[in-house]
Amino acid sequence: MTSSLTVENLSVRFRLPGATVHAVSDASFAVRQGECLALVGESGCGKSVMAHALMGLLPGNATVTGSAWLRTGDAPPLDLIAAPERVLARTVRGRRIGLVPQSPAAHLTPVRTARAQLAEALRELGSPATADELAARAGLDPAQLDRYPHQLSGGMAQRVVNAIALAGDPWLIVADEPTSGLDRPLVDATMAELRRLADDGRAVLLITHDLRAAERVADHIAVMYASRVVSHAPAAEFFAGPRHPYAAGLLEALPSRSFTAIPGRPPELTDLPKGCAFRPRCARSTDACSESPEAGPVACHHPLEHHVAR
Amino acid sequence: MLRADGIAVSYGRQRVLRDADLTVAPGVVTGLAGPSGCGKSTLARVLALMLRPDGGRLTVDGTEVRRWRQRAARDLRTKVALIFQQPRLAVDPRLTLREIAEEPFHATGRPPGPAADLADEVGLTPELLVRRPHEVSDGQLQRACVARALALRPRYVICDEMTTMLDASTQAHLVARLEAYRTETGAGILAITHDDELLTRWTGPSEGPIVRMG
Ligand code: SF4
Numbered sequence: 001m002t003s004s005l006t007v008e009n010l011s012v013r014f015r016l017p018g019a020t021v022h023a024v025s026d027a028s029f030a031v032r033q034g035e036c037l038a039l040v041g042e043s044g045c046g047k048s049v050m051a052h053a054l055m056g057l058l059p060g061n062a063t064v065t066g067s068a069w070l071r072t073g074d075a076p077p078l079d080l081i082a083a084p085e086r087v088l089a090r091t092v093r094g095r096r097i098g099l100v101p102q103s104p105a106a107h108l109t110p111v112r113t114a115r116a117q118l119a120e121a122l123r124e125l126g127s128p129a130t131a132d133e134l135a136a137r138a139g140l141d142p143a144q145l146d147r148y149p150h151q152l153s154g155g156m157a158q159r160v161v162n163a164i165a166l167a168g169d170p171w172l173i174v175a176d177e178p179t180s181g182l183d184r185p186l187v188d189a190t191m192a193e194l195r196r197l198a199d200d201g202r203a204v205l206l207i208t209h210d211l212r213a214a215e216r217v218a219d220h221i222a223v224m225y226a227s228r229v230v231s232h233a234p235a236a237e238f239f240a241g242p243r244h245p246y247a248a249g250l251l252e253a254l255p256s257r258s259f260t261a262i263p264g265r266p267p268e269l270t271d272l273p274k275g276c277a278f279r280p281r282c283a284r285s286t287d288a289c290s291e292s293p294e295a296g297p298v299a300c301h302h303p304l305e306h307h308v309a310r
Numbered sequence: 311m312l313r314a315d316g317i318a319v320s321y322g323r324q325r326v327l328r329d330a331d332l333t334v335a336p337g338v339v340t341g342l343a344g345p346s347g348c349g350k351s352t353l354a355r356v357l358a359l360m361l362r363p364d365g366g367r368l369t370v371d372g373t374e375v376r377r378w379r380q381r382a383a384r385d386l387r388t389k390v391a392l393i394f395q396q397p398r399l400a401v402d403p404r405l406t407l408r409e410i411a412e413e414p415f416h417a418t419g420r421p422p423g424p425a426a427d428l429a430d431e432v433g434l435t436p437e438l439l440v441r442r443p444h445e446v447s448d449g450q451l452q453r454a455c456v457a458r459a460l461a462l463r464p465r466y467v468i469c470d471e472m473t474t475m476l477d478a479s480t481q482a483h484l485v486a487r488l489e490a491y492r493t494e495t496g497a498g499i500l501a502i503t504h505d506d507e508l509l510t511r512w513t514g515p516s517e518g519p520i521v522r523m524g
Contacts, residue, residue, distance in 0.1 A: 042447070044448075044450070183346045209475070249479060255510075260486075
């Protein structure tokens with residue numbers, strides 16, 4: 001049976017003195033083996049909180065509602081939101097879900113070889129695999145494992161952290177801004193690696209602010225704005241013409257397109273407007289938009305015409 | 311002109327720059343491209359008088375720079391501003407966004423007048439100005455850094471991968487802000503990025519040159 005993650009009506013709130021942060025609101029999406037879903041949005045829209053919620057890594061002042069069903073082969077499905085920390089630590093993190101961190105360089109210990117770091121990850125998970133096998137899984141040449149991090153090119157360092165994420169042979173990879181601060185060739189190499197993992201039959205959830213990176217790897221694009229998933233579409237359809245006004249504005253802002261910013265600024269997550277959160281910035285808004293649009297593939301009362309890709 | 315001639319920089323035994331030349335002319339956007347590790351950021355710090363090179367000459371509008379960092383002549387130092395890739399590493403985490411944007415005034419003993427206007431121009435609200443870095447997003451923090459960089463009306467602004475961490479709309483907004491500043495004041499901009507699409511788009515309107523390193 002295909003393994004999958006199905007997130008349903010997930011909401012995350014943080015209580016602060018005198019305020020509540022609406023970090024994720026009523027988010028639903030799914031990702032299956034063999035697929036890559038990119039969750040795209042600007043910094044502070046809630047996308048990283050989503051990743052942390054799925055891994056059970058939120059701080060104590062967070063309240064999470066909704067569900068995130070992890071279906072691993074024929075094993076009984078597990079709701080990541082309801083599961084106790086003990087279960088997440090023993091059976092989920094590293095084993096079913098592998099996390100590719102933000103900065104490969106910061107995640108490798110400079111004074112130990114790649115091989116030593118892979119061996120340690122395997123030992124921690126009690127895995128019978130060898131560092132060589134793990135290297136092969138991540139597309140690394142075992143001969144390069146005896147190098148220290150500073151002797152690795154950026155692309156190789158990326159493969160080493162991928163290999164560490166793969167140590168417990170997880171079928172779902174969560175990559176949280178894996179290209180932050182990398183130059184374009186390295187971004188492309190990292191995306192190619194993630195694509196390879198998906199083509200190998202894993203599921204990849206890519207969290208990024210970089211639409212161009214997402215375009216290189218994703219089968220589906222979900223766009224988050226002010227804590228909500230406002231647009232969810234197959235990648236080809238999305239890049240041919242997003243139907244949600246915010247998604248369309250974000251794509252148009254790319255230097256290769258019109259390079260114009262969306263006017264205004266996103267609302268504070270502590271103070272979301274009533275109705276559609278994009279309303280103050282949206283050229284298409286009407287009175288109807290003072291009611292929240294229903295969550296769905298295009299959470300909007302007046303979606304744009306669908307441009308059909310040719 | 312902001313002009314670097316034959317700049318050499320080594321960290322310990324490692325030579326990072328050798329004989330680097332670069333000219334940033336007022337009024338245009340000069341692009342600087344190259345892979346990571348080619349020394350672009352090191353050159354940026356030399357141009358902003360923040361790093362003393364081991365060799366070579368730097369002149370700002372014809373005056374040769376002889377002292378660096380805090381010891382550099384104040385009128386030279388305030389002529390060049392630098393905006394970094396990672397705003398979190400470029401600010402004092404204890405300061406509010408308003409204090410960050412106004413830092414140059416305190417450092418030079420001038421009264422902070424237009425910083426509030428600047429903050430507004432870069433898209434920060436009064437509520438955001440009282441927050442500290444950990445309470446805002448990267449994009450909001452970078453806006454404060456842009457306000458800080460423009461506070462003393464520099465003749466040259468060096469943008470070192472200024473928008474790499476930011477979403478497309480925030481990137482377009484900050485680049486537009488710098489372009490408005492350039493057209494209004496005739497300042498010279500050095501746009502350092504490995505992103506060719508951004509580079510062509512940004513240098514294009516001013517027909518500035520693109521220099522490649524590494
Ligand atoms: S619901 Fe209304 S305000 Fe919101 S994006 Fe759609 S048209 Fe714009």
